[in-house]
Amino acid sequence: MASIFTLFSAAVAVSVGFGDAQNEFVWVECKSNTGRFGHQSMLDCVIKTSEEVVDPKILTVTWRKAGDEDPLLVFNRGKLSSTKGYSFAQRSWNDKNMNISLLIANTEIQHEGEYTCRVFTDSGVGQKETKLSVTAAYKEPIITSNPMRFQQGQNLILTCATEGGFPQGELRWYVDKKTDWTKSATFQATPGPDGRFKLSSTLELLQGSTFSTYTCVVFNASNGKEEEVTFDINKSLPIHGPEPTEPLFNHSKWVAPVVVIGSLIVGLLLLLFFRRRCQKPRRPSTAPLMGEHETVPNAPPYDDDEAPDVEKGNYA
Known part of the structure; x- marks a missing residue:
């Protein structure tokens, strides 16, 4: 039932x-x-x-x-x-x-x-x-510049890129970490084979820009901040123009002194070496040459007629 x-x-x-x-x-x-x-x-x-x-x-x-x-x-x-x-x-x-x-x-x-x-x-x-x-979380973004080295008086293009995130997120630009410049950039989102997104944003800086740092921030689909990276123009190596605010390490300032000092040290060493060779005394040979008589040290000179007669025993 x-x-x-x-x-x-x-x-x-x-x-x-x-x-x-x-x-x-x-x-x-x-x-x-x-x-x-x-x-x-x-x-x-x-x-x-x-x-x-x-x-x-x-x-x-x-x-x-x-x-x-x-x-x-x-x-x-x-x-x-x-x-x-x-x-x-x-x-x-x-x-x-x-x-x-x-x-x-x-x-x-x-x-x-x-x-x-x-x-x-x-x-x-x-x-x-x-x-x-x-x-899926996005990776830390990377900023690349074109040209790679900052040139005074020319435009500079910054590109920020990240990947591996889902759903589609957003890249935002901030000048000196406070002013939003996102509207001045070109944004692109591309899904990968596994469905995760690759994000890129390009920001063109016209000549005469006075800002020093540009920060790219990754936001997820929920408007949550995930990763960020900052590009400092003063730390990019200029081809010409005024020195950056923070002096860069200049190889030419230390290479030349090192070469000069090294040359002086080598010259002094060579001079000492040749000087010692010139001052070294020559040792005379004590062995008689073939066909010669052994000489007596400090013997007075004499003529052939006055040579002692060994056979007669005349030594006077």
Whole structure:
């Protein structure tokens, strides 16, 4: 008899339609959901019952995404099947667990959209639509200049660029970090293959601009400030013109003195080397040459006729 009543209640609920209207005995409640790109996301939904329902048992749970033909997850009378990357948020889920939240393992831009959860219990049925919003943070912007080196009396074009964010954000320019110059810039947003955006903004500075710093700030779709970078004209290397407010490191100011000092040191070393060679005394050779007699040191000179007769023993 109880089973007949249950089937009758289910048939009535189905004939009325699921919709967002709450069933008298069973209904589904969902929270607003926001997922981060590259992270896990959860569609938070639970089954609610009236006081008359005691110890309900879940027979069927189905999760679908709007626009997809096949369901993402189906639990039907004890058997669970799901598309890769989708599962119940609670791993130990069973037919008594009223938490039917859907877990997305790796959130991408394509996961953003509306989802429908339908449940069928032994005490009634329920259905609820919920939405997932996906966000991705933008990278720190980079400012490039054209020409690369600031030239006095010529126009300067600054380009600020960032990427990797979602939804589409905005780049704003500030002069000296307080005056908004965004309206003077040209903005462009381009979606990438994965749906995330690349943002660029070009600001042309006419000759005679007196401001020193230009700041590019990234704002997300919720008008929240994310990243910023500042370009200082005084720190860009000028080709000609007056010196910047903050003196730059000039190589020519130290290269020339180093070369001169080095030359002097080398010259002094060479001079000392040759001077020592000239002052070094020459040592006479003590060995007699071939065919010569050994000379006696400090011997008085004499003629051949006065040479001593060795054979006669005449030494006088």
